[in-house]
Amino acid sequence: MKTAGNHPEDLLSYVDGDPSDRRYEQIRLHIDSCAECREEIRLWRSMQEMLRAPEFEIEVPPLQWPQIQGRIDSHPRGLRWREKLAFLWSTRWPAWSTAFAIIVLIAVTVSGFNYYKQVEADQMFAIAIYSEAEWLRIRAADNPFRNLIADSAENPFARFQVTDKGNPSAIR
Amino acid sequence: MKSEQAEIIRRARAGDVEAFRQIHEEYGRRILNFIYRMVDSREDAEDLTQNVFLIAFHELRRLQDAGRFESWLYRIARNEVYQTFRKKRSEPPLQDASMEMGEGAQPRVEPADDRPNPQERILHGELGSIIVKMLQSLPLKLREVFVLSVIHELSYSEISEIVGRSLLSVKTDIFRARSLARRHLRRYLEQKK
Numbered sequence: 001m002k003t004a005g006n007h008p009e010d011l012l013s014y015v016d017g018d019p020s021d022r023r024y025e026q027i028r029l030h031i032d033s034c035a036e037c038r039e040e041i042r043l044w045r046s047m048q049e050m051l052r053a054p055e056f057e058i059e060v061p062p063l064q065w066p067q068i069q070g071r072i073d074s075h076p077r078g079l080r081w082r083e084k085l086a087f088l089w090s091t092r093w094p095a096w097s098t099a100f101a102i103i104v105l106i107a108v109t110v111s112g113f114n115y116y117k118q119v120e121a122d123q124m125f126a127i128a129i130y131s132e133a134e135w136l137r138i139r140a141a142d143n144p145f146r147n148l149i150a151d152s153a154e155n156p157f158a159r160f161q162v163t164d165k166g167n168p169s170a171i172r
Numbered sequence: 173m174k175s176e177q178a179e180i181i182r183r184a185r186a187g188d189v190e191a192f193r194q195i196h197e198e199y200g201r202r203i204l205n206f207i208y209r210m211v212d213s214r215e216d217a218e219d220l221t222q223n224v225f226l227i228a229f230h231e232l233r234r235l236q237d238a239g240r241f242e243s244w245l246y247r248i249a250r251n252e253v254y255q256t257f258r259k260k261r262s263e264p265p266l267q268d269a270s271m272e273m274g275e276g277a278q279p280r281v282e283p284a285d286d287r288p289n290p291q292e293r294i295l296h297g298e299l300g301s302i303i304v305k306m307l308q309s310l311p312l313k314l315r316e317v318f319v320l321s322v323i324h325e326l327s328y329s330e331i332s333e334i335v336g337r338s339l340l341s342v343k344t345d346i347f348r349a350r351s352l353a354r355r356h357l358r359r360y361l362e363q364k365k
Contacts, residue, residue, distance in 0.1 A: 012343065012346065012347050012350070013343075016321065016327075016328070016346075018327065018328055043354065043361055044350065044354070046361055047322075047350075047353065047354055047357055047361055048322055050299070050303075050357065050360065050361075051303065051322055051323050051353075052322075052323055052325075056300060056303060057201070057205045058204060058205060058208055058214060058217070059201070060200045060201050060204055060221075061218060064196075064200065064218065064221065064222065065193055065196055065197075065200075067222055068196065068222050068225050068226060068229075069189065069193070071222065071226050072189060072192075072226065072229055075226075075230075
């Protein structure tokens with residue numbers, strides 16, 4: 001095992017004291033017998049010491065907490081709508097969230113279908129009313145053009161036969 | 173996590189400001205220094221630390237596992253840092269002050285006592301500035317794992333949770349960052365022999 005020369009990254013878990021590495025024990029035994037790896041580790045550790053020195057840290061300003069407290073007081077904690085509905089997307093309740101989403105989807109689909117059917121029925125009713133009114137107008141006795149209109153190819157009601165006397169016959 | 177700390181977090185979750193003050197006392201310095209290492213500006217670090225604790229106070233109720241409080245707090249700090257970087261990137265670059273000064277314009281008056289205090293003298297000393305330069309030279313992705321691992325002594329799994337990357341990716345990045353850092357600090361490390 002030539003750790004420091006070939007794979008210095010193998011020493012990382014040892015330097016950081018991470019025993020979760022499966023080779024930790026193997027690396028530890030190797031270090032005991034390898035001067036090169038011991039030197040590598042010494043360098044890494046002295047770099048850590050240097051960087052962790054308290055003189056390179058900055059102090060919390062004494063007024064920081066009063067400022068935070070002031071901001072907390074000016075924005076008291078209250079439940080926002082996002083927090084009230086948080087249970088819907090909470091990772092603890094994925095089944096509830098999925099069920100809720102499916103119910104919403106079904107409700108939207110059914111109501112949309114019903115709306116479409118209602119609109120279609122309204123349109124059919126309007127056509128029927130219009131047809132009836134048109135028919136009454138054509139067959140009116142005082143309409144001098146009743147025969148012309150009734151026989152015209154453009155007349156959508158041409159399928160209705162109008163006699164000389166203005167009486168409609170049965171539908172063909 | 174100690175039961176005493178868990179109790180403080182439980183009280184803070186219930187809205188106890190005094191308990192939250194204790195949390196700030198415990199973690200304030202670490203969060204401030206983490207942000208400082210990331211943004212390299214004391215003023216920004218102090219402002220962002222305030223934001224982090226304000227967010228933590230308001231969002232604490234959503235934290236499900238009190239044992240993960242520290243990682244959660246660091247994650248908020250990291251998000252704030254990234255948000256600042258994003259904002260700074262979208263801001264137009266400031267014009268050079270010397271360009272703005274026309275003829276006859278007065279030079280900027282410096283504060284009366286601008287001498288650094290002893291702590292700042294150390295921070296701005298040779299080694300201090302080399303450390304700052306070394307951190308600045310690291311890409312953000314490497315800098316965050318390096319600071320959390322080497323300076324803040326967090327475990328790999330905690331770091332992985334904070335940065336939202338796999339354990340393997342975190343380990344690789346820590347190694348790369350350490351190697352780059354060692355190259356920068358070689359002269360000082362040899363002096364310590």
